[in-house]
Amino acid sequence: MKKRILAVLCAAALAATSLMGCGGNKEPKQQITVFNYGMYIDPAILDQFTAETGIEVLYEEAMTPEELYSKYSSGAIKYDVLCSSEYIIMKLMEEGELQPMDFTQFPHIDSISDDVWEFCATFDPGNQYALPYFWGTVGLLYNKDMVSEPPTSWDVLFNGEYSGNIIMQNSMRDAFMIALKYLGYSCNTTNPDELAAARDLLISQKPDVQSYLVDEARDEMIAENAAIAVVYSGDGLLGCESNESLAYIVPEDGSNLWIDCWAMTKNCDNPEAVYQFLDYLCCQTDIVAQNFEYVYYPPSNADVRELLDEDVANDPLLFPDFNALENCEVYQLMDEDTTALMDQYWKEIKAE
Amino acid sequence: MKRKYIAAPYIIWMSAFIVLPLIFVAYYAFTDKAGGFTLKNITAILDPLHIKATMLSLELSLACTILCLLISFPLALVLRRLNMNNKGIIILIMILPMWMNSILRILALQMILSKNGILNMILSWFGIAPLSIINTPGAIVFGMVYDFLPYMILPIYNAVMDIDNDLIDAARDLGASNPSVIWRIILPLSKPGIISGITMVFIPCLTSFVIPDILGGGKIQLLGNVIEQEFITSMNWHLGSGLSFALMIFVVIGLAFSEKQEKKDRESLVW
Numbered sequence: 001m002k003k004r005i006l007a008v009l010c011a012a013a014l015a016a017t018s019l020m021g022c023g024g025n026k027e028p029k030q031q032i033t034v035f036n037y038g039m040y041i042d043p044a045i046l047d048q049f050t051a052e053t054g055i056e057v058l059y060e061e062a063m064t065p066e067e068l069y070s071k072y073s074s075g076a077i078k079y080d081v082l083c084s085s086e087y088i089i090m091k092l093m094e095e096g097e098l099q100p101m102d103f104t105q106f107p108h109i110d111s112i113s114d115d116v117w118e119f120c121a122t123f124d125p126g127n128q129y130a131l132p133y134f135w136g137t138v139g140l141l142y143n144k145d146m147v148s149e150p151p152t153s154w155d156v157l158f159n160g161e162y163s164g165n166i167i168m169q170n171s172m173r174d175a176f177m178i179a180l181k182y183l184g185y186s187c188n189t190t191n192p193d194e195l196a197a198a199r200d201l202l203i204s205q206k207p208d209v210q211s212y213l214v215d216e217a218r219d220e221m222i223a224e225n226a227a228i229a230v231v232y233s234g235d236g237l238l239g240c241e242s243n244e245s246l247a248y249i250v251p252e253d254g255s256n257l258w259i260d261c262w263a264m265t266k267n268c269d270n271p272e273a274v275y276q277f278l279d280y281l282c283c284q285t286d287i288v289a290q291n292f293e294y295v296y297y298p299p300s301n302a303d304v305r306e307l308l309d310e311d312v313a314n315d316p317l318l319f320p321d322f323n324a325l326e327n328c329e330v331y332q333l334m335d336e337d338t339t340a341l342m343d344q345y346w347k348e349i350k351a352e
Numbered sequence: 353m354k355r356k357y358i359a360a361p362y363i364i365w366m367s368a369f370i371v372l373p374l375i376f377v378a379y380y381a382f383t384d385k386a387g388g389f390t391l392k393n394i395t396a397i398l399d400p401l402h403i404k405a406t407m408l409s410l411e412l413s414l415a416c417t418i419l420c421l422l423i424s425f426p427l428a429l430v431l432r433r434l435n436m437n438n439k440g441i442i443i444l445i446m447i448l449p450m451w452m453n454s455i456l457r458i459l460a461l462q463m464i465l466s467k468n469g470i471l472n473m474i475l476s477w478f479g480i481a482p483l484s485i486i487n488t489p490g491a492i493v494f495g496m497v498y499d500f501l502p503y504m505i506l507p508i509y510n511a512v513m514d515i516d517n518d519l520i521d522a523a524r525d526l527g528a529s530n531p532s533v534i535w536r537i538i539l540p541l542s543k544p545g546i547i548s549g550i551t552m553v554f555i556p557c558l559t560s561f562v563i564p565d566i567l568g569g570g571k572i573q574l575l576g577n578v579i580e581q582e583f584i585t586s587m588n589w590h591l592g593s594g595l596s597f598a599l600m601i602f603v604v605i606g607l608a609f610s611e612k613q614e615k616k617d618r619e620s621l622v623w
Contacts, residue, residue: 066584170570172585211487211569216462225467336385343586347401350573 032273033058035072035082037260040134042294045287049280055273072097072265080268081277086259089130090123090333098263100128105275108283113302115322119257122330130261131278132300136233137257137320137328138174139250141218141240146227154182154251156228158201163208167220167229170212172346173331174256175202178230181254181327188332192341199345206352221246232258234297237317248317254327259300377600380593393594402578402595409574412489412564413557416496420504420553421546423497427505428512428542429534443509447502454499458566461495462486465567487569495567496557503556504549511545512538547610555603575599 034046038061046057060077062068065085072079072092084092092098103109116132124130140151146165147156157166157178169175177187179198189195210226218235220226222243231239236248262282264274280287288301289308298318305313312318334342384390396402427446431439449457464470465486472482485491515538523537561576575595582592 168570170565172581206571209571210467212571213569216459216566220466223463223466223468225469339586340588343581343588344401346585347573347578347581350571350577351401351404 030055030270030273031058032056032080032268032270032277033060033078034277035060035062035068035077035079037061037068037083038063040083040260040295041281042291045281045291048287049277053276053280055276057277078267079265080270081262081264081274083133083260083262086120086123086130086261087331087333089261089263092263092265093124093129094333097266098129099266099268099271101131101264101271101275101278103127103131105272106279106283108279108285111283111285111288111301111303113300113322116259116300116302119259119328119330120261123332124261129263130259131263131282133260133262133282134295134297134299135257135259136297137250137325138169138177138230138232138255139236139248140228141221141231141236141246141248142228143221143224143226143243143245144247145245146224150247151228151249152251153253154178155253157208157230158182158205160208162227164210165227166205166209167217167226168205168209168212169217169230170214172342174230175212175346175349176342177256177331179205181251184253187254187256187329188334190335190338195338195341195345199349202349203352206349212350233317233320237296240317250320250325250328252324252327254329255325257325257328257330259330377593377596380589381597382594384590393590394598396591396594397598402575405573405575405578406599408489408572409558409576412493412496412574413554415493416500416557417504417550417554419493419497420501421508421550423501424504424508424549425512425542425546428509429538431509432512432515439513443505446505449498450502455562455566458495458499458563461498462566465491465494486567487571489568489572491567492564492572492574495563496560499563500553500556503552507545507548507552508542509545511542515541551607551610554606558603559599 032055034057036059046059050056060071060079062071065088068082068084069088069091071077072082089098112132116135117127119135120130120132121127140154140156142151142156144150147162156162157168169178176195176198179201180187180189180194183194183197183201185191185194185198211220213220213229215235217229217231218239221229221231221239224243224245231248233248233250239246240248262278264271268274281291282288282300285301285303285307288299288304292299292304292308296318298320305319381393382389382391384392397406431442462469466472467482467484467486469486471485475482485494519537519541520533523533528536559576561574561580564572564574564577565580579592579595579599582588582595
């Protein structure tokens with residue numbers, strides 16, 4: 001009952017404030033159009049932002065990077081600011097679709113982790129275009145009861161010990177990343193010999209692989225159908241929460257580190273409003289903490305840990321130690337020849 | 353002339369969702385990345401990798417179609433014979449799975465067939481060693497049969513039920529035995545249903561990529577998977593369209609053949 005009264009009061013208050021807003025506001029209303037992945041922001045933050053600044057937020061969503069890219073390129077809606085995976089940001093940068101942001105106008109910019117800035121600089125030299133949002137890794141989710149000792153390297157996928165109990169990522173780029181990193185090469189290599197070596201390794205591994213999966217890998221691990229799976233850190237975290245026997249690590253040979261970033265489009269004619277919005281969302285630590293509770297990925301904000309419960313703040317899954325990630329790389333855009341070669345090799349692996 | 357209005361919605365539908373997309377596919381199939389004309393994307397089907405995937409697709413689709421046929425035809429015969437008022441209910445139950453999303457059903461099947469799945473659990477109660485069914489071509493065929501069976505049952509059931517009882521009585525009067533009634537009367541008369549069942553099962557099987565991905569564990573590559581990879585991962589829409597186009601040629605040849613058969617049968621019905 002109490003809750004219901006509270007709800008009625010809230011609704012009344014909301015109606016009153018919005019009425020007041022209509023009556024009193026004589027300045028031209030500011031408006032920005034924001035484009036983001038689904039479930040990738042606490043929706044309450046948008047209302048809070050509008051209430052505090054008077055800037056109206058038109059919010060648009062896409063489910064996948066590819067969908068986001070094609071929706072953006074179709075040009076049907078004029079987006080001011082968008083959030084996407086680093087390779088989409090790179091693509092948009094290359095196409096001249098983005099404009100640089102003046103981060104000196106962000107009052108709380110210092111809260112963004114230097115380590116994340118550094119990783120961003122590998123694809124956005126001088127950190128001009130991309131403001132990091134959330135980030136994560138690719139690693140191994142393993143069942144503590146089914147391995148002889150906790151894995152530390154990709155080696156467990158290739159040494160045959162867990163034959164028939166391995167789940168690989170059914171994604172060309174990630175599969176090659178693992179083989180290349182294990183062989184000591186860069187996952188962004190364009191050297192055909194190194195790619196051929198990775199292909200041979202993956203072909204020789206295939207008989208040991210139980211299956212190549214993407215999202216289902218996590219569920220298979222929770223159901224204890226396999227001992228080791230390659231997953232993204234978000235899936236690793238969910239897996240560990242659903243089944244206590246599971247653990248997630250990033251192998252020491254290095255892996256892929258992904259960063260989702262915000263970027264301002266060339267169409268935006270009100271950069272100040274965008275700066276205000278992004279500063280609020282990514283740099284203002286209390287808001288980042290609120291958003292983190294909803295999204296549950298490691299945020300780019302370095303100060304947020306101070307506001308969280310100790311066991312959350314010290315969870316190595318949520319807040320990994322950057323020193324342990326020094327061998328990790330962000331994916332660079334591949335040139336066409338390398339894409340075609342990798343594509344051919346991936347088909348050869350799958351056809352075996 | 354006025355009647356032409358009635359056709360307008362269908363013409364719009366056909367051009368927007370059938371003709372236009374086909375033109376796009378053809379455009380991509382016959383051009384390269386620079387936009388120049390090429391046949392390379394079509395002839396790519398002859399690449400050994402793609403031939404292997406095509407042959408495997410054909411094999412599995414054929415196996416699935418034969419299994420569906422072996423299940424559906426006897427079912428239709430039994431239902432025809434049964435003195436039941438509610439034959440419709442049995443058919444309803446057989447096609448009930450169609451009301452659920454196909455992906456959901458395949459995901460459920462994955463859980464049933466998986467290593468620690470329900471099937472192996474039941475087998476272990478009887479002391480039978482766990483079977484490794486998941487991630488094999490067999491699992492894919494099983495999933496395809498499960499998914500596409502209703503499309504075979506319905507047309508065959510309709511064709512078999514439509515046969516006039518007098519024809520069968522006449523055959524018996526003339527001394528035909530049971531097998532020869534089935535072989536010489538029912539089978540030829542239900543041929544149109546069988547053929548449309550075959551087309552409706554074989555072609556979706558040939559192009560499917562979700563079932564092999566889920567039940568094959570990504571280890572078995574059919575032509576559908578290759579095309580999916582070209583579109584989704586490699587962003588090579590030209591090669592993907594070229595392979596789709598080549599596959600479409602197979603399908604059209606198959607369809608033309610079955611159409612001709614059907615026409616011939618219709619004519620013979622008159623006699």
